[in-house]
Every structure is written in structure tokens, then in C-alpha cells.
Amino acid sequence: MSEPADEGPGPSLDEARRARRAERARRIRRRRLAGIAVVLVILAVAGVAVAALAARGDHDGSGSALAPAPTVATTTAPAGTTTASRPAGKPRVTVIGDSVSASLLYVPSAVRLLRTGLDLRLDLRVCRRLASLSCPYMGTTPPSALDAIETRGTRLGSTVVIDVGYNDVSTTYDRDVREVLGALRKAGVTNVVWVALAEKRPDYAAINEIVRSAARRDPAHLCVADWARVSRGQAYFGDDGLHLNTAGAVAFAKLLRPYAVRAGRTGSCAAA
Numbered sequence: 001m002s003e004p005a006d007e008g009p010g011p012s013l014d015e016a017r018r019a020r021r022a023e024r025a026r027r028i029r030r031r032r033l034a035g036i037a038v039v040l041v042i043l044a045v046a047g048v049a050v051a052a053l054a055a056r057g058d059h060d061g062s063g064s065a066l067a068p069a070p071t072v073a074t075t076t077a078p079a080g081t082t083t084a085s086r087p088a089g090k091p092r093v094t095v096i097g098d099s100v101s102a103s104l105l106y107v108p109s110a111v112r113l114l115r116t117g118l119d120l121r122l123d124l125r126v127c128r129r130l131a132s133l134s135c136p137y138m139g140t141t142p143p144s145a146l147d148a149i150e151t152r153g154t155r156l157g158s159t160v161v162i163d164v165g166y167n168d169v170s171t172t173y174d175r176d177v178r179e180v181l182g183a184l185r186k187a188g189v190t191n192v193v194w195v196a197l198a199e200k201r202p203d204y205a206a207i208n209e210i211v212r213s214a215a216r217r218d219p220a221h222l223c224v225a226d227w228a229r230v231s232r233g234q235a236y237f238g239d240d241g242l243h244l245n246t247a248g249a250v251a252f253a254k255l256l257r258p259y260a261v262r263a264g265r266t267g268s269c270a271a272a
Helices: 013-056 101-106 108-115 145-156 170-186 202-217 227-231 246-266
Strands: 092-097 119-124 159-163 191-195 222-225
Touching (some): 092 246, 170 202, 191 202, 191 246, 202 222
């Protein structure tokens, strides 16, 4: 009977220890990688949620999004409108804006400042244009300011603030302003506060002149809130020079508030 073949000596004690240490290190690395993956998923979800807030942009000024209106009789109101009753004695003011004024949504103190004494509605959408097709953002195309006005109708209230133009071009802006003003009159709006853009590009200065010309035609009911003048030379902007930082959002609210309050109290946004 032959003897079994010699398989050589087994692993030494040191080798066994090294193998166990290596296995423990591999397990630790796997747990760390799994933890990092979970954190990345959470951050991604949070980032999408924050971006979606600005993309949707419909707010009642309290920091909560407006709920879609339910079906009334045979007509269904579109998503993004509100059925909340108007607070007693508070004039309804609707702000329609793009991503620049949407900076307000990230600064609660600015919203509180603007909201005090008003039934404030914020309809602020990333990539919004005045009357032409808005630019796409995160796979959706927001309604233009004109679309929002025609959708909300008399729910806008008597005073509307327009801060839209950073995604527009000056060559069509005069035509679009006239169309928007017509839609506002049809909706029963009697006071329009139009925000002059921060003049970071030549086209924005041309747009502002169009707005000022429109205000000269109807000074009692169309007022220009001159953000171009108020913000010039100030540290009110983020890295892109357009979107507002905290100080800018507060300054923006301070600019708009007197116009909105005056319109609610006297029926005209124009100074006496």
C-alpha cells in the first residue's frame, strides 16, 4: 500500500494571522463603501427635491407648496393653483417670476417680510419666459408668465408683480409685454408692478427700457420696481451674478413691499 503524497507543510501561524487581518480589512472596506453609497443616494434625492421646489415654484408665501385645486362642477383647475380662501382684510398679491425671483424660496425671512399684511401668492419657475415657450428644465417646460396669468385668471387678485425676462430676448419683449398686459386686464388685475432686471447684459437694459416705456403709457396702473438701480454695485448675487444670495433676496423683498402694500391700500401702486 503506497503512502499518501506529501502535500507540504500547512500555513504558518503568522500567515494565518495575516490572512485573517486581510479579510477583516476587506469587510471594513465593503461596509464603508456601502455607507458612502447610502449617503450619496440620500444627497441625490435631497438635491432633486430642492431643485424640484424651485422648478415648481407655486407657493402661498408660507413656505408650503400650493395644492392642486379640486374639481369644481365640471371644470378641473390645473395643478399649481390654490383654493385657499383669502385672509380677511388682506389684499391678494401674486408674484410671477423666473429662477431669479425664485431665490426668495430659499430665504424664509425675505418671504416673511414681503408677506406681512398681504395674501401673498408666489408663482416662481426656473427657465420661465414672458410669453414665448419657456426653456426646458429637469425634463419639463414651465408655463410662461402669460400661461400662468390665463390659467389663474381672477384668482391672481388685483395686484400682480412680474419679474420675468432673464430668459427672454429684447426683440420680442415689447410684443410680449403688450400681450401680457392685455391678459392681466382681462383677469381683472388693476395694478401691475414690473421689476426692472439687473442689467448684467446689454439685452437686459433694452428689456428694461421697454418696460419703462409701457409704464409711461399707463403710470397709474403699471409701476416699475427698479431692481436694476437698487442692485447696481451691491453684493446681492451668487457666483453667476444674477441669482440672489440671502442679502439680495431680502433687498428684493424690501423693494417690492411698498408697491404691493400701496396698491392694496390705495388701489394704485403709484406713489401719491
